Amino acid sequence: MKIAVIGAGLAGLTCAGQLSAHGHSVTVYEKSHSAAGRMSTRETELGGFDHGAQYFTARQPAFQRQVAAWRKSGLVDLWKARFVTLEAGVTTVAGRSSQRFVAVPGMNALGRHLAKELDVRTGQRVTRIESYHGGWLLRVSAETVAIEASAGPFDAVIVALPADQAVALLEAVPTMASQAGRARMAPCWSLLLGFEQELKLGFDGAWVKNSRLAWIAHDASKPQRRPGEHWVGHASGEWSAEHLEDDPERVKEKLLRAFHSATASDVQPVYAAVHRWRFAQAVEPLPSTCLWDPQLRIGACGDWFAAGLDGAGRIENAYLSAAALAESFAA
Template identity: 60%
Template sequence: MHIAVVGAGLSGLTVARQLQAQGHHVTVFEKSAGVSGRMSTRQTELGGFDHGAQYFTASSDRFKKEVSDWKKLGWVAPWNEKLVSLDHGQFKSAGKSGTRYVAIPGMNALGKQLAHGLDVRKTQQVVALEAYGEQWLLKVKSETVAIDASAGPFDAVLLAIPADQAAPLLCALPAFAEQAKNAKMLPCWTLMLGFQTSLELPYGGAWVNQSRLSWIAKDNSKPERRSGERWVAQASPAWSIEHLEEDPERAKEKLLKAFHEATGSWIQPIHAVVHRWRFAQSEHPLPVDCLWDKNQKVGVCGDWFAAGVEGGGRIENAFLSALALAKTIG
């Protein structure tokens, strides 16, 4: 079959690679200028900031095997930095919870590796699916073209995008659209900070309590990162929801104040930028591996599916959901 995959995050790239290996012809459409989705790294003159997914763990045997392969290829490495729990500048050990991995030299590097050998059409936003006999046409919006174009026809279409973005594209499959709406994604404001001198904090990452922030991480503490003091701070879901439409400069001021309060360090950054993720993590992961309509040949996968592991919104969910969809299609 000629299959269109919408989304070039980890789930989309995984299902595309698997289906291509199974003998299908696959075309991937990605609305951004780069691959990797929320496994993002923003490059600056100070170095990179992993401002999306911070790290990943592996609990299932299948994902452990994949991570082992990635590690042998030099694509990922363990992040063995000390992680703590923070309360108003006071910290305590967060305890052990298995090996944490990061892609090297930045979180988006894994997506770039997985995209090799795939036909990925970047800056191509799919805005609608249109039936074309027993096939599908994609209505595609591009920044470089004034009018929307059509792509296809395709024998099957797979959506590997956040639930809130998938729902409007599933008009022809109302049951799927309803499930996507139920898996509502929570937003997240992220603050990226660069400092001229070390903050000399005795940890590389922390879960923050009683704060606008929920997590902070010293980006340059991760393996094979460029030197220099760089921190990423992510706001709590509750604060991000309340301030979703906040002016970016105001959001930056408030989150920077929270960072100072949480760490007890009042050194001012030389670089401070915010990024708003409208769809960061699933609030209610669907208790299935993926969705596939064999009659209409439309499928959905992503990190908002439980895919056999506890919770959702993790890189492992994205990978297992994609594998399950590829296996179902055959």
């Protein structure tokens, strides 16, 4: 079967890889210039910054087995970090919880590995899915081409994008588009900071209360990272939504002040940048595992499905959703 997968984040790459392993011809379309989605790492002169997903946990046996395989292959390692809660200048040590894993040497390394054996077309944005003689055609735009082109026909299409983006592409199947529209995702502004001198904050990751920032992490504390005082902060969903269209320089200024306030440190960074994620976290997930229409052969997967977990927006949700959709082809 000839299948198109739209989106080269973890969900899209997982689904594509499993379909390819079962003998299908799979083509992955990705609007960005690299695979990984929100498991991204920004490379700078100071080293890499994991400015998207920070880590992941494994709760379901199926994902635990996959993580174990990744660890055996040297793709993933355990982040043995010191976690705290920060509020009004007071630090509280966080209680024990699940093990936290990271890809090495950066979060995007896992996406690059999964994409290695796949036909991934980066820099190509799918703008429309059209029915065509029992199959599907894609309308595709690229920065290097002045006009849109058609791709296909395909026997099946998988949409592995954030829910808000999936809705527009699923217009060809109104019922499915309506279902995807029930999920709600929150944005996030990320802050990237590099310092010449050690801050000596006494922790590696912190959940911040009553602040513009909801999370800060010493990125260099993760295994196989380049040494240095590299920090990543994530603004809260509420603050990010309120300031979604603000000038990035203004956002950087505000979040840097929030970082200094939360850490009680006035050391100025030698590197500072922000990144806007429009669809960062599923705050109202769909209770199902994925969407799939066996007659029309079109479906959707991603971290905006609960996939049997309590909550959504995790890397585990993306994996379980994608694996379930791939299994639907054999059903």
